[in-house]
Amino acid sequence: MTKAVTFDNTLAFAQNLIRSPSPSGHEGEVAALVRYEMESLGFRDIRTDEVGNVIGVVPGAGTAPAVLLNSHMDVVAEGDHREWEYPPFAAEVADGYLHGRGAMDIKGPLAIQTYAAAALAGRAPGDVIVAHTVFEERGGLGMKYLMESGTVTPGAVVIGEATHGDICIGHRGRGEIEVVIRGVAGHASAPDRACNALDLVPGVLDVVAEFSRGQAEDPVLGASTIVATGLDVLPESRNVIPDRVTVVLDWRVLPDIGTEAMTKCVREALSARLGTVNEEFAIDVSMAMESQCTYTGRTHERDLFTPGFLMDPSDPFVRVAASAVGRRSGEGPAVVRPWTFATDGGWSYGVFGIPTVGFAPGEERFAHTNRERLELDEARWVFERYPDLVLGLQQALT
């Protein structure tokens, strides 16, 4: 017997997900819960791919293009449990909110999307694919893999990142860049014999500050920003003059720039300013790399880059989404705006060109904090609006 598609069952599913902590690379338990729920709701073609994404299909009544609903299964670290008003993994319901890590980013919306798809069984003119992905919080390995695999070919994607009931249409991309300064190590008692890599740090920071003032701007997404966020020094001994210092830069870019152009820009800005320094120094600029091991045992060496994207606000597809959803408090279509943070939509539209919008409950200001919560009235409203959104998009695609 299939489970009833009710908001109460959706909430119970979200609570189960929150009670199973799932940092990036450790989504296995949550994936099993998602599979179980899909089975209980009568999904077809349920599968887990090589990197651990879980995909299931609610077959459509016709041959309209598929709509893909996507949330991620990983969550960010919870930090000190004592700093939380409600325990991070208890999934307590209090004062009209669901509390805990992942309540809004993104296990509540994940549950809503899964149940909304089930609500469309036999009603949608095309397939509704639900794909919940891994490693979104570390650059979106799961979504990138899913899109590259070609195993799903949706006509549109809906992302479950918090929109507070609005329709979100894009965001800036994020790249993490490393500027590595190399010198010559030496004993701290004899600086003359060394070439201190730290000596170049002020120059690098000056260049970054100067560079940050000339950033491109978009009327919808706002300005691109670049800022230094970290400094690693090697060797770590405090009586050794270091020969290797890494300055870490966080660059929020507009959608039209890729990783090669990013490193080239920074390299050129640095060499224009620091080109004449002592030849015993060397400066390398590259994207920060991370070795990511999925819970299914696959290791990927990848740069930390999430592409940006922006749908045209006047695109008919966006207008259909906004009027299908409607305004939560008031008349007319939903508010259309970008997100402040990055999402897997950067892959689906930014790189793979599949029309993508976001729709979910939750306020951005609670994401990644120890006050994370999901307002249940808003969650219920979104749950009720989701089927119309999918149907609207599907009709627009045919």
Ligand SMILES: [Zn+2]
């Ligand atoms: Zn998220």
